[in-house]
Amino acid sequence: MIVKHIPMRSTHKSDFAGLIDYLTDAQSKEHRLGHVKLTNCHADSVRDAISEVLATQQSNTRAKNDKTYHLIISFRAGEQLAQNVLSEIEKRVCDSLGFNGHQRISAVHNDTDNLHIHVAINKIHPTRHIMHEPYAAYRTLAEQCDK
Template identity: 55%
Template sequence: MSLVDYLTNTQGRQERVGEIALTNCQSDRPDAASLEMLNTQSLNTRAQSDKTYHLIISFRPGELPSTETLRAIEARVCHRLGFGEHQRVSVLHHDTNNVHLHLAINKIHPTRYTLHEPYKAYRAFGELCDSLEEAFHLEQDNHHVRKTGGENRASDMERQAGTESLIGWMQRECLHELRSAHTWSKLHQVLHHHGLAIQPRGQGLVITDG
């Protein structure tokens, strides 16, 4: 799974990758867990959409929650999204001024092999984040601003959830490289380096992770 490979790659900076946790996996190594998740995904032959859910939980500058707090927040967020029983790999990154926890979640249930797609997940994040901030003594934020439009919805979701959408993540991680990619070959190379891919969908193209 290219997303897990990307998340666990230090890219020559040891401070980039922090704690790694595997949940609902038989494996005890990220690379083996990645193969385990791919095997589970292969057992669902009906799903046409992306089978991996990439979630980023960001913390304010200066906040460095304990391992126990990170695991508790991760578990509550995944449970709220309906992914409590699903396989996932979580990786803490320290390569920006605010630590952020990446989650690569298998959308395919490990025993039922059904695909779970959270419906308008960002709407549920406001109250959840309010309670998480209070429970774990994190800096309070306004999670109830509403906007419309694709990119506006993405940034709104980030504010409400303390999470980052794929749009927001791409803007932060690889926007400059994407703008400099003047050929299809270079575009695919940049996307692959960041654990992404471009795929046909309907009458257009979409960028997916995993």
């Protein structure tokens, strides 16, 4: 397993809705998109969850950095895992980074040889409205990969 954080270099390009549109688009491929999971959202649909996350992000006016954390969790070529195992892995990785109460949307992609999960996390906490930036995330991610 490999976990990689995809940083947004320019904060004015940060767009949670655009990221989710990309992650949930089948792109005219029959088997690209697998399970889509909403976590810590009151909404039942992806569209409503996007609106909820954007409202939470707008509640924090002081943060100047990117308010979205994008992770890719990738597995070995040909490795297929059950949905409950994928969900548990996604939860453990997010919790280890300190995002356990944060809103997130994850999508499983099957369009490459390597099964992978994209996770879009709202760095603004939904009740405290403060931004969480994981410290030395690369170390934490490496430890999770070892486990």
